[in-house]
Amino acid sequence: MRRDNGNVSTNAEANVQHPLSGFELKAVLRESARDKTIFLHGKVSSGSENCNDAVIILEKTPFQMDTVSSLLKNDPELKLQLKNDIYGVYHLSPSPELNEIKTTVICPASEKHIKKYLQQEVYVIHETEDDYKAITLPYIESQSFSIQWVYNILEKKAEAERIVYENPDPTNGFVLIPDFKWNQKQVEDLYLIAICHQRGIRSLRDLTVDHLPLLKNILEEGKEAILKRYSIHGNKLRIYLHYQPSYYHLHVHFTVLGHDAPGSSVERAHLLCDVIQNIESNPQYYKTRTLTFALREDEALLKKFKELRDI
Ligand code: M7G
Numbered sequence: 497m498r499r500d501n502g503n504v505s506t507n508a509e510a511n512v513q514h515p516l517s518g519f520e521l522k523a524v525l526r527e528s529a530r531d532k533t534i535f536l537h538g539k540v541s542s543g544s545e546n547c548n549d550a551v552i553i554l555e556k557t558p559f560q561m562d563t564v565s566s567l568l569k570n571d572p573e574l575k576l577q578l579k580n581d582i583y584g585v586y587h588l589s590p591s592p593e594l595n596e597i598k599t600t601v602i603c604p605a606s607e608k609h610i611k612k613y614l615q616q617e618v619y620v621i622h623e624t625e626d627d628y629k630a631i632t633l634p635y636i637e638s639q640s641f642s643i644q645w646v647y648n649i650l651e652k653k654a655e656a657e658r659i660v661y662e663n664p665d666p667t668n669g670f671v672l673i674p675d676f677k678w679n680q681k682q683v684e685d686l687y688l689i690a691i692c693h694q695r696g697i698r699s700l701r702d703l704t705v706d707h708l709p710l711l712k713n714i715l716e717e718g719k720e721a722i723l724k725r726y727s728i729h730g731n732k733l734r735i736y737l738h739y740q741p742s743y744y745h746l747h748v749h750f751t752v753l754g755h756d757a758p759g760s761s762v763e764r765a766h767l768l769c770d771v772i773q774n775i776e777s778n779p780q781y782y783k784t785r786t787l788t789f790a791l792r793e794d795e796a797l798l799k800k801f802k803e804l805r806d807i
Contacts, residue, residue: 517541520538525551525613535613537605611792616794618793623788641742658673661725668694668713669710687749689748694746735768
């Protein structure tokens with residue numbers, strides 16, 4: 497299915513240009529040998545006049561239990577690296593279908609996308625209620641990432657076939673969908689997001705008692721839907737919001753406990769069950785509390801804090 501809205505996904509049958517057409521590497525933004533991931537800045541040409549900046553993320557995918565034995569059956573090609581007594585180390589070259597590299601393409605990528613993936617020093621900020629009003633809110637209103645992709649999901653213009661669960665209520669409903677960081681091939685790195693239908697809830701800071709029914713629906717119905725679809729019980733899930741998020745339309749992350757998902761560290765992740773309790777005990781909790789988070793060196797928001805506060 498192809499839609500002619502430029503922001504919407506297309507499939508292989510549609511006659512569209514290859515997403516990496518004319519790829520040229522500009523810079524390696526970041527890489528991690530531990531995570532087997534590399535973040536690249538490149539130029540992609542989509543037609544002769546257009547030469548777009550792109551961010552490309554390459555990631556070796558986790559092994560899948562059900563296919564791992566096919567890697568080793570029928571005497572696959574092995575190149576000996578060393579043999580010593582009972583110890584042997586080999587290079588195995590599996591067939592392409594067992595050797596997938598997850599490839600995420602963001603194109604055209606803005607300067608902000610490129611900075612998001614660049615390796616940088618990070619600094620802790622303690623944002624008071626006044627800081628939020630004077631610094632963070634004006635910043636969010638002037639230069640946050642486009643959330644068109646979120647509206648495309650909510651309006652079923654993109655990823656509609658991937659929706660795992662929906663509560664269609666416009667005030668207290670949400671869509672539960674696999675995060676684009678997850679290839680859905682194995683539950684060991686399960687990652688879904690619940691995106692609320694209601695527009696205008698930017699982040700944790702906007703949450704009040706009015707949002708408790710929505711938050712409770714996300715928590716309970718999200719867990720139920722994941723149990724039903726993936727047989728993962730709620731007591732195996734880390735369910736949290738980011739502060740600061742990258743995209744200012746309220747959404748909740750669901751990741752499996754054993755998976756050390758990016759952004760699950762204490763300076764960014766707020767457990768949904770704690771958020772609900774905090775609001776129940778103090779309706780103004782997220783409006784008034786100082787919230788702590790980390791910002792990367794190059795981020796415009798950090799510059800604003802440095803200009804206006806003594807940090
Ligand atoms: P966030 O806390 O706003 O920012 O989370 P982060 O990306 O810095 O964590 C947004 C979440 O939405 C992330 O986990 C992204 O991987 C995910 N995400 C972003 N985009 C653009 C898409 C998309 O187009 N589709 C889906 N399914 N997930 C996305």
